[in-house]
Amino acid sequence: MALDTSADSPAPLRTISQAMDEYIGRLGAVWVEAEVAQLNRRPGMCFLTLRDLEAKVSMSAKCHVSVLDSCPVPVTAGARVVVQAKPAFYGPNGSLSLDIREIRPAGEGELLAQLERRKQLLAAEGLFEARWKKPLPVLPLGIGLITGRASAAERDVVQNVRLRWPAAPLRVRYSLMQGTECAGGVIDALGELDADPAVDLIVIARGGGSVEDLLPFSDEALVRAVFACATPVVSAIGHEPDTPLLDLVADLRASTPTDAAKRIVPDAAAESEQIAAMRERAQYAMRRLLDRESTALAAVRSRPALARPSVLIDAQAELVTEARDRVRRALGHRLDRAHDEIGHHLARVHALSPLATLQRGYAVARHPDGTVLTSVGDVPEEFSIRLADGHIAARRVSITPTTSDKDPA
Structure with missing residues (x-):
């Protein structure tokens, strides 16, 4: 809409602002690819500054917090996004901004969103649960290593394993560690080592890289192969911030290949020192026990x-x-x-005793049949007299009865 204005007949600023608002209001929603330069989250609303990926062009934008939270991956400053927005003109200060209705990740963010969806699906099947994790052997009898040929990861694992436990047996299987054929090669090497009875621990090691480089280690087929593996698997992919899905399904996640070497075998020198220290503690404890028992025995003996x-x-x-x-x-x-x-x-x-009576001068007269004579009327012609020291045979000459109760003597 053209306005008829001149130096003698200028239009008021509000008329120009109103015309611009009407013109921009007739524009429909558009899809815009940009980089989030700034992000200011406030209660209910989010205010962003979007920047072109190549030219030095930026524009303000705003959206409801629900729109930002609906994005599959967290939106942060520096993230590459594709937004559906409608241009909006604010008359009081003449500013132009974008009213965002939908946000989608783009580039690396899109890859992260795909990985997040795959992670949620596999987690729903229970592949990442701790109850499926197999314990690692304290001292492996055979260590299988899957890594790239002549790679830094191979050097880190082999050197650190040899330094810590020189006698540790290693069986190295080489595979491509990035690209479209990486996942298949790692699966084949994993199956070969899992079938080897001499291998009781498998390490998959790779150095750091971009999200695209580490994408094969989030391959669903590889994740399922590791889950089905009967041998414990250690994941040593990338660096500490890198978290491919292999780290979640593996029985142990190591932050780096060097960390994996330190966690799968003990340090022989440290173990020797611990054994020596334990021997000293045992000897000291035994000496104390003997001293205590000797003291107790001496106390008992005293x-x-x-x-x-x-x-x-x-x-x-x-x-x-x-x-x-x-x-x-x-x-x-x-x-x-x-x-x-x-x-x-x-x-x-x-x-x-009658004898004692006889010894006092008394005698006992007896009938020949042995009965004692108690009356003169019972005295026969012949009878015997018992004295203290013998018997006397007597004959009755005369009988003189007593005339009183007193003894005539």
């Missing part, structure tokens, strides 16, 4: 019961002797009392 074992026997012997003496005294006293009692009983028996 006790009176063990220093003079006869002390207990002597003490018990004294108790036995004292008990025996008490028993003897008690028995002696008992025997003495019994003897006295017997003497008393004997004296009473003697006192009551």
Whole structure:
């Protein structure tokens, strides 16, 4: 739309601004490829500065945060993107900007987005789960190495393995480590080493490179081959920031080929030092144990019961002797009392004995049949008299009965 203006009849600035706004508003959405020069994220909105890939041309842009977050890969300053945007003119300050409706990664970002989608699909199948990781042998009996011929990665792995464990057996299989034939070559070498019973550890090693150079190590066929491998696999691809999908499916990820060599074999010198230190600690512990036990044994031996074992026997012997003496005294006293009692009983028996009565001058008259005569009326013609020291045969001459109860004597 042309405006009829002249030096004598100029148009107001607002008219020009309004005309530009109407003209730009009639423009539709366009797809633009550019580089993100600046990115300012604020609550609800994001403000960007887009820069041409070749010419020194830049333009402001803005979008809702949801548009930025919907991008498959994170958008950062320096990223190459393709955006769908509609030009917008802001009248108050006369600025022109792009209202972004969609953002897609471009170049390396597109590759990263594809890798991210592949990573999510394989992760959903469980190929990266820790429960499938196989433990590495403490001391490998055979190490298979897949790498490029005469590469720095081969040199780093072989030299460091030899330095750490000179006797470690290495079986090297060479393959292309970039390009379209890389994944197939690595898969063939992996199958050969996995079938070798003398190999119990496989290392896939490559130096650093661009995303395109390391892309074969995110190949789905290679990832599945490593997952199906019965032998533990160590991934040593690129440098620390590089994370191909091979690192996720491998049983161990090493940041560099040198790091892989350090992690698959122990350091012989360090192990020898540790063995020596452990031997010294064991000897020290044994000496301490022996000293402690010797001290305890000496303390036990110094006790009176063990220093003079006869002390207990002597003490018990004294108790036995004292008990025996008490028993003897008690028995002696008992025997003495019994003897006295017997003497008393004997004296009473003697006192009551008929013989003792006869010894006092008494006699016993007996009938010839042995019965004692107690009455003069029972005296036969012949009878016997018992004295203390014998018998007398007597004949009855006369009988004189007593006339009173008193003894005539």
